[in-house]
Amino acid sequence: MRRAVYNSAIPNLILNSVSRTLRSAPGLRFVLKFSFIMFGLALAASAADWSVPEQQLARKIGAVTGPGAVALTIENRSSLGRRDSEIIQNGLRGALEGLGLRFQKTEQATATVTISLSENSTSYVWVAEIRQGAGEVAVVMVSAPRPEGAPAARDSVPLSLRKISLWAQDTPILDVAVLEENATPTHIAVLDPEKVTLYRLQGGKWQQEQALPIVHERPWPRDLRGRLVPAGDHLLDAYLPGLFCASTAGMPLALNCRESDDPWPLVAGTINGGTLSVFPSAGLANGAATVVPQMKAFFAPTRNFFTGALTPGVGKFTNVPKFYSATLLPRDKYTLWLFAATDGAVHMVDGVSDQTARFGWGSDLATVKTQCGAGWQVLASSSGEQAGDSVRAYEFPDRDPVAVSAAVELPGAITALWTEARGDTAVAVVKDRETETYAAFRVAMACSQ
């Protein structure tokens, strides 16, 4: 493989031709100059501002050496990148020159200054060791705060799942429900262990509309889970282990919570005469609702799984093994339910049989109805212990899953994956293991490519 080679002659040729063009078009010259200035400003703004610690360290060095000739060495012992390191080195040289220091070779200098760009667990530490003659080494130093890390790069494949950021916060997110949307969500509800918070997009910024506290007596289980379900006659219901909360129908809006072991709905939808209309539009302009039997499951009030008890059940099965998540695949004459059991197996229950398989998936499943492929895809979280989990789409021609998308990487461990009420997307919540922050994403199929 050949490496890129930068040739100085070619840019000159280009510049010459550009110069001729600019001389003949003053308006274009102004636009280009303005663009260059804006580009430069943007570059400068994107870089961290190191001028304060540069000036501080230069003053400390100058206080020891005074003006005069010094031999200066700067080395980077930190995680700073080359670009930042060079910016800082130039800044330090400039600051020292401003104080009257001149840079010479060691034999011509009255002092040698070795600056180390180091760091500790919380900040950058720049240390200058100053040697003057045969005397003691003077050490001066400054610290500079370390900026937050950059977000992980996004996966890019031809046919893929897309992740669209919905919400992020330092405290746990259990679920996010999109209550209203235009081209993008404009009104969302965020469920956390202590409240449901409503946010509205106003003037391009999310504004907190209201926080509805969740009153509970018992301590929450570890690996707390919860589910927000938009409701027909009121805004939403919230399901948590051993607790059920419903928003009031009228104003002022409040959340009424009660201890409850009521089963959780496995799929959000509209109940109508004992049946459940799910995926009412599936995000399609004229999509028809898919009607399936209503299905609920009991959640263990002090654990992180469903007990396996179903109501009304799948055919003859009213009990399945303990499971973390469940989803469905409508077939012509029946509905196939998939249960991600706590032992890592996937149980495929069609009402007559319970077939067990191990697909090497994680514990979170959701179904989306899209215009891609067979129209129904199961989203499954990845297994393993890598820094970030991923979600991949599968189709089930029969009982064996076929991967139909590349995996979309998520920046952390998936803590929730639920199908959204619109049907063609899912909400994934992830926890960043390093920063301990939480983020919710909408996961959507990009199937037109």
Add this chain to the structure above:
Amino acid sequence: MRLFEWRWLAVSSALMAGLAAVVPACAAETRPQYGGTLHVTMLPAPASLDPADATQPDSFARRSLTLLMFETLVTMDPNGRPHAALATSWQALSGSQRWRFRLRRGVKFHDGAALTAENAASSLRAANPSWNVYADADSVVIELDSADPSLLAELAQPRNAIAKRNSDNKPAGTGPFHIADWQPGKKLILGAEEDYWNGRPFLDSIEIEMGKSYRDQMMALQLGNAELVEVAPEQAHRFSLEGDRLASSAPLELLALSFGGDIASPEDKLLREALALSLDRGSVRSVLFQGAGQPAGAVLPNWMSGYGFVFPADADLPRARQMREQVHTIPKWIIGYDSGDPVARLLAERIALNGKDAGLWLQAAPAAAADLHLVRIPLPADPWIALADVTARAGLPAARNKGGSVEDLYAAEQAILTTMRIIPLFHLPASYAVAATVKSWALRSDGSWNLADTWLGSAKP
């Protein structure tokens, strides 16, 4: 001896092969499972579980145990930021000299008693007799002699965990696990606390075998009798070749030479400096520690301070001899070491040889009455508290955090090193090996393990 070494090699190799076999077999579950008993082994054999018992030496294992049963008012994250624990909020008054901590409501000790400001204050008084601690309504107030910006970090230390001291030598805590059975120095069985305020842990119980040698621990792991074991630093590289079932902390255990007294004369100072300059840390690291750890010229590791490289750790034998030659009478120094420490004797003998090369007269002996001792000091993750711990161990005046700047820290550390009471040798990590069934376990920044979120899964995909 030779037969034993071959056996040991065979066991180690089998263990490596076993680990290699299980490493790729990650669990298929990502959501934690409840249940099961985790078996842990450890070298230290504490006789008491009281977090404030100063007679028990600090160790990573002790820190780990304490934080399974007890909790502190606040915790610190790896970036040095405080987080609420038993205290939900706090306020520094009078320039960090007076602090008020509001306690979390609804928390209970394992014996059923409610956590109150009175028993929290009592617990902190027991751990810190020099503090003025008292209860004020639902808050604990701490008054100090002088301002201390490091108080939050100090309160996050396991020694300041809140304990309710009962008469049965089994202090009650508020942590995720309670004591089910305790045989001092031998075995500890912990049970999950069902009503733990921060959520019942996933494990049902933890069984901890104490006083186990590193060899026994590795064999226990290999035989499936333990799922979490300690690994000696010199063995860590062999595990690291095998994959990700080894976890090591940042190097935060200080291995150092500690002199019993202050510099007695200018000649004494010269000899101590000669000894420091004679030490060939690089060779020792390669041979004894098999490349683990970092040679140390500073008390604090560089990752903690950012300036550790300023204190040289390289040997300078010509200069050491030059200093030695300025002294006419060379005393015989005994280097004392802990006979229970597997590498201490070899290290002490190596130091004696290095000193001999510089013309010093040193002898290694497992003696309590020695001129200087080989010591291991597990450093807390906070640099100021780490310095304070080292000064306390060396019998020096406490290093006080007055402003918190890195230059203040450097000055305090330089002052410690100038006394020549401590000669840093190495910074070593705490290393552990875990079975493939152990999920979601983590090392804290202070080298202790956190098992509150740990669960046991399947080793098969």
